[in-house]
Amino acid sequence: MIDVKQLVKIYDGKRVVDGVSFHVSEGEVFGMLGPNGAGKTTTMEMVEGLRSPDGGEILVGGFDGIKEQTKVKELIGIQLQSTALFDHLTVAEIIRLYGSFYKKMRPLSELLTAFNLEEKKKGLVKHLSGGQKQRLAIAIAVVHDPKVIFLDEPTTGLDPKARRDLWDIVLQLRDEGRTVFLSTHYMEEAEQLCDRVAIMDSGRVIALDSPAGLIRELASDSVIEFVPGREEASSTYQGLGGVKEVKISEDGSVTLLTADLQETLRKLIALADERGLMLTGLRTRTSTLEDVFLTRTGKRLTET
Ligand SMILES: Nc1ncnc2c1ncn2[C@@H]1O[C@H](COP(=O)(O)OP(=O)(O)OP(=O)(O)O)[C@@H](O)[C@H]1O
Numbered sequence: 001m002i003d004v005k006q007l008v009k010i011y012d013g014k015r016v017v018d019g020v021s022f023h024v025s026e027g028e029v030f031g032m033l034g035p036n037g038a039g040k041t042t043t044m045e046m047v048e049g050l051r052s053p054d055g056g057e058i059l060v061g062g063f064d065g066i067k068e069q070t071k072v073k074e075l076i077g078i079q080l081q082s083t084a085l086f087d088h089l090t091v092a093e094i095i096r097l098y099g100s101f102y103k104k105m106r107p108l109s110e111l112l113t114a115f116n117l118e119e120k121k122k123g124l125v126k127h128l129s130g131g132q133k134q135r136l137a138i139a140i141a142v143v144h145d146p147k148v149i150f151l152d153e154p155t156t157g158l159d160p161k162a163r164r165d166l167w168d169i170v171l172q173l174r175d176e177g178r179t180v181f182l183s184t185h186y187m188e189e190a191e192q193l194c195d196r197v198a199i200m201d202s203g204r205v206i207a208l209d210s211p212a213g214l215i216r217e218l219a220s221d222s223v224i225e226f227v228p229g230r231e232e233a234s235s236t237y238q239g240l241g242g243v244k245e246v247k248i249s250e251d252g253s254v255t256l257l258t259a260d261l262q263e264t265l266r267k268l269i270a271l272a273d274e275r276g277l278m279l280t281g282l283r284t285r286t287s288t289l290e291d292v293f294l295t296r297t298g299k300r301l302t303e304t
Helices: 040-048 069-075 091-099 108-114 130-141 160-175 187-193 211-216 234-238 261-275 289-297
Strands: 002-011 014-024 029-033 055-060 076-078 148-152 179-184 196-201 204-209 222-227 243-248 254-258 280-286
Touching (some): 014 040, 029 040, 029 160, 040 148, 091 108, 108 130, 130 148, 130 160, 160 179, 196 211, 196 289, 204 211, 211 289, 243 289, 254 261
Parallel strands (some): 029 179, 029 196
Antiparallel strands (some): 002 014, 002 055, 196 204, 222 254
16 A cells, blocks of 8 residues: 655755655554654655655555655545644534545544544534544544545553543554554554554664564563662673573663573572672563564663
8 A cells, every 4th residue: 555665854964764665555554663753754744745755765555655646645644733723613613624625525423423522523622632632633634535544643642541542543444444554652552553563763664563573573572670779781681591682771770681581580580699689670571562672772762
């Protein structure tokens, strides 16, 4: 459905999107996961036709994303940031307004039901909660029944309940047969929602696969975290059996990625006895996309 090859965008001499290539299949939820400034929005907006690339090729539904933008616009829906909505219109008015921009519009009642906005039909946009505004923004994006829908960090700023409601909406869009392209800096969101994820950092795609595939590639299925109470070189931990990766954060907390949880734990406890380390807050967990990011970049997603 979408083919992007060697996409480049340069701002002030800096390649903020630096040779990005990927394919999005019809009917999948494809995610771009990365920290602030990684180049997700710039990439997405070039695919949407909102920014012009400085290099590369874009195909959307077989149309050239640069030369055939009118055709592409009919195929796609873009979630607008809620701040762009008109505060003094009602929910029904705004959906109708956006519908009037297209040759065909889905029935209002169908959209209100699908996005759980029936009760707010006559309510002013300015009185909606954050989650309701975001659902309205997506309802507007699909008002013309597009095949592909773009969601740029759709759950940023939402509370956990509203976030989960929005996840249901994304899965519903996929169940309707639409292709969903979303960006996020929440790794749980990428893990829960996306069939495949491109992890972006500094303008490049550094890994691309299903969430499970990315985690499998790590060769370390478990993570140990603790605060040792005194500083040790990362090589001290590197030498413990099973350890594949060591990360020591600025606050002193240590993260060990291991392929052999039991062996590493045994060795770690022996090390702690020998050197008088504390192991405060010691906990273990299975690996996540956050660990994929850490392994590939040496940074945490939330740290950048
Ligand atoms: N119009 C612009 N002019 C100059 N620099 C820009 C412009 N738009 C984006 N950038 C820069 O390009 C880089 C990538 O930004 P982009 O918004 O694509 O990142 P992002 O991954 O979407 O991050 P965020 O989660 O913060 O939106 C950043 O360093 C940003 O400052």
